[in-house]
Amino acid sequence: MAFAKAQKTRAYFKRFQVKYKRRRDGKTDYRARIRLINQDKNKYNTPKYRFVVRFTNKDVVAQIISSTIAGDNVMAAAYSHELPRYGLEVGLTNYAAAYCTGLLLARRVLKMLEMDQEYEGNVEATGEDYSVEPTDRRPFRALLDVGLVRTTTGNRVFGALKGALDGGLDIPHSEKRFAGFSKDSKQLDAEVHRKYLYAGHVANYMRILQEDEPEKYQTHFSEYLKRGIGPDEVDELYKKVHAAIRADPTAKKTGKPAPKEQKRHNPKRLTYDVRRNKLIDRLKALNSAADEDEDDE
Amino acid sequence: MPAGHGLRSRTRDSFSRPFRKRGYIPLTTYLRTFKVGDYVDVKVNGAVHKGMPHKFYHGRTGRVWNVTKRAVGVEMNKQVGGRIIRKRIHVRIEHVIPSRCTEELRLRKKKNDELKAAAKARGEVISTKRQPEGPKPGFMVEGATLETVTPIPYDVTNDLKGGY
Numbered sequence: 008m009a010f011a012k013a014q015k016t017r018a019y020f021k022r023f024q025v026k027y028k029r030r031r032d033g034k035t036d037y038r039a040r041i042r043l044i045n046q047d048k049n050k051y052n053t054p055k056y057r058f059v060v061r062f063t064n065k066d067v068v069a070q071i072i073s074s075t076i077a078g079d080n081v082m083a084a085a086y087s088h089e090l091p092r093y094g095l096e097v098g099l100t101n102y103a104a105a106y107c108t109g110l111l112l113a114r115r116v117l118k119m120l121e122m123d124q125e126y127e128g129n130v131e132a133t134g135e136d137y138s139v140e141p142t143d144r145r146p147f148r149a150l151l152d153v154g155l156v157r158t159t160t161g162n163r164v165f166g167a168l169k170g171a172l173d174g175g176l177d178i179p180h181s182e183k184r185f186a187g188f189s190k191d192s193k194q195l196d197a198e199v200h201r202k203y204l205y206a207g208h209v210a211n212y213m214r215i216l217q218e219d220e221p222e223k224y225q226t227h228f229s230e231y232l233k234r235g236i237g238p239d240e241v242d243e244l245y246k247k248v249h250a251a252i253r254a255d256p257t258a259k260k261t262g263k264p265a266p267k268e269q270k271r272h273n274p275k276r277l278t279y280d281v282r283r284n285k286l287i288d289r290l291k292a293l294n295s296a297a298d299e300d301e302d303d304e
Numbered sequence: 305m306p307a308g309h310g311l312r313s314r315t316r317d318s319f320s321r322p323f324r325k326r327g328y329i330p331l332t333t334y335l336r337t338f339k340v341g342d343y344v345d346v347k348v349n350g351a352v353h354k355g356m357p358h359k360f361y362h363g364r365t366g367r368v369w370n371v372t373k374r375a376v377g378v379e380m381n382k383q384v385g386g387r388i389i390r391k392r393i394h395v396r397i398e399h400v401i402p403s404r405c406t407e408e409l410r411l412r413k414k415k416n417d418e419l420k421a422a423a424k425a426r427g428e429v430i431s432t433k434r435q436p437e438g439p440k441p442g443f444m445v446e447g448a449t450l451e452t453v454t455p456i457p458y459d460v461t462n463d464l465k466g467g468y
Contacts, residue, residue, distance in 0.1 A: 024324040037328045045334045047373040048397065052337055076335050 036155055043150055044074045056082065058149040058178055060109070060167040062156070067105050069112040069167050071149055083119055083258075085112035092259070093251040095244065097230045102166040102186060103206035103245055106132070107252060109167035113174020114256035116147060123256075128175035132249060134201030136182040139175055146177035161186035161203070169204065205245045213238040315359045319350040326351065333398055338376050342368045343403040346378060346395060355396025365403050376400055 029035035046055045054073035061068045067087035072079050087099040087108045098104055117123040126146055129137040139146045149171075153164050165184045172178060182188060187199030202208060213231070216224035217238070225232065236244060277285075312319065329351060338344065346361045355375050360382065369392060370377030378400070379392045416432040423430040 022324070024326060027328065037331075041328070041331065041334060044331060045374075048338060048376065049371045049373060051339070051371075074331070074335060076332050 033155070039152070043152055054080075056147075056149040057152040058112075058168070058171055058176065059152040059154070060105070060164045061154055062100060062105075062163060065100060067100055067108045067163070067167065069108045069171070071112065071116055072152075083112060083116045085109075085115060085258075089258075090248065093248050095248045096234060097236065098206060098209060100163070101206055101209060102161075102163050102203045103209070105163040105166035106170040106173075106204050107245070107248055109170025109172075110174045110249065111170075111252050111256055113171040113176045114253055115258060117175050118256055120147060122147060123175070126175035129173035130253070132169075132173055132201065132204050134185075134187065134195075134197040134199070134204055136185070136195060137172055139172070139177045141177075146175065148177040151178055151180065158184055160184050160188050160190070166203070169200075205242045207242070210238040210241040213241075312359065315348075315362075318359065318362055319348050319356075321350050329398060336397070336402065338368050338371055338397075338400070338402070340368050340371060343405055344368055344376065344378055345401045345403045346380075346399060347401055349398045352396060352398040355394070355399065357393055357395045357399060361393060361395075365405055370394070 025031065027035070027037060030037060043057050044055065046053065057072050057074075059068070059070045059072050065088075068084070069086075070084040071082040073082060074080070085108050087104045089111065090096075090099060090104060090107055093107070093111075095104065095107060113128065114123060117126055122144065125142055125144060126139055128139065151164075151168055156162060156164055158164065160183070162184065166186070168178060168180060169185060172180065182195040185195055185200050186203040187196040188194070189196060213224065213228055216227065231237075307313075329349060333349075343365060344367075345365050346357055346363070348356055348359070348362045361378075361380070364380050366378040366380030368376050369379045372394065375394045375396045377392055377394045379390055381388050382391045383389075412434075419430060419432055
């Protein structure tokens with residue numbers, strides 16, 4: 008016996024319209040997606056590329072994606088878990104790591120399209136706003152897709168954006184959201200931005216902890232200390248990583264062979280015969296149980 | 305109060321979204337491409353207010369004559385008074401579906417080309433013309449028994465219902 012009147016009647020469920028699957032999962036913002044994918048009809052089948060940046064708890068994902076009716080096509084991808092290959096093993100989700108991932112993706116795409124000699128991009132990361140200058144062949148254009156992230160000033164998404172811009176991609180942007188943009192003076196402080204690109208803010212925190220709370224410094228930055236990276240080595244480390252990325256951005260194939268059978272993520276649909284047989288078995292079981300009850304009584 | 309003959313009058317049902325299909329429209333509508341000369345059906349999507357055609361064109365099929373940034377130009381016939389005019393309208397992508405009216409023809413053309421090529425290889429001449437359905441063939445009726453029905457003489461007592 009319910010205390011209150013049931014709120015969700017059968018009628019409620021009958022009229023309920025579910026949102027799209029990816030909206031229910033909270034993964035896709037369809038309003039933004041429609042506007043990013045919509046290509047001018049008088050450009051017919053020309054693909055429109057999105058520079059997608061997503062953050063997980065331990066990884067940064069940067070991809071170049073174009074959309075078709077059959078599904079989205081990932082042209083190139085870069086993950087921050089590839090950065091150990093270039094010499095960066097710790098701090099894989101900070102602003103500087105996002106910059107490195109964006110840079111890696113940009114160089115990878117340009118190398119794939121054989122445009123990497125033409126568009127070197129900004130070799131020395133100074134933190135200033137840099138836009139690609141078009142040469143004979145027009146630059147590779149993509150649109151930034153942030154997903155569901157709140158675009159505040161200094162967000163790591165814009166770190167990845169800066170990496171891609173310095174790598175040589177043409178992505179329409181404004182410097183308003185880079186770390187170091189001051190709302191009062193309405194200007195990007197390139198020095199501050201450069202600090203963030205080379206994880207200067209991390210180095211600062213390391214210095215503060217070293218002075219005030221050495222035990223916390225030991226626990227918090229244990230991985231850095233294990234590799235002998237102190238607050239002064241951070242800057243040099245990232246310079247080397249940038250150079251290594253520009254030297255060889257090609258993706259490395261994993262050694263794993265493709266599995267013989269594709270892994271199923273949902274249960275397979277039963278055939279009509281199987282379902283009918285299951286029903287017959289269930290009815291038989293019910294009947295035999297009912298007979299037993301009758302016999303007992 | 306008089307009825308009113310505004311632009312969207314009498315469109316309460318035709319422009320409304322179907323049951324449980326309101327809200328964002330699926331992305332395929334935006335990903336489709338249209339070329340000049342394609343046949344398209346005009347079907348108004350009430351969720352998108354821009355670039356809506358007039359209610360007359362809802363359910364009509366026409367050919368694409370122009371492609372712009374977010375819309376296509378469609379031309380179709382309209383009877384005005386005693387004559388038929390060829391009308392050209394511009395409609396946004398969301399209100400247009402690729403028509404399947406020529407699908408059957410295209411498939412048949414492809415199949416006929418294949419059949420003709422195969423016949424040519426064998427050296428025979430075949431006709432790929434469609435034939436209308438003829439009269440059904442004759443058949444023998446199986447398992448029929450003959451039952452002769454004759455009228456019976458009229459009996460007053462049978463017909464009287466209830467008491468007599």
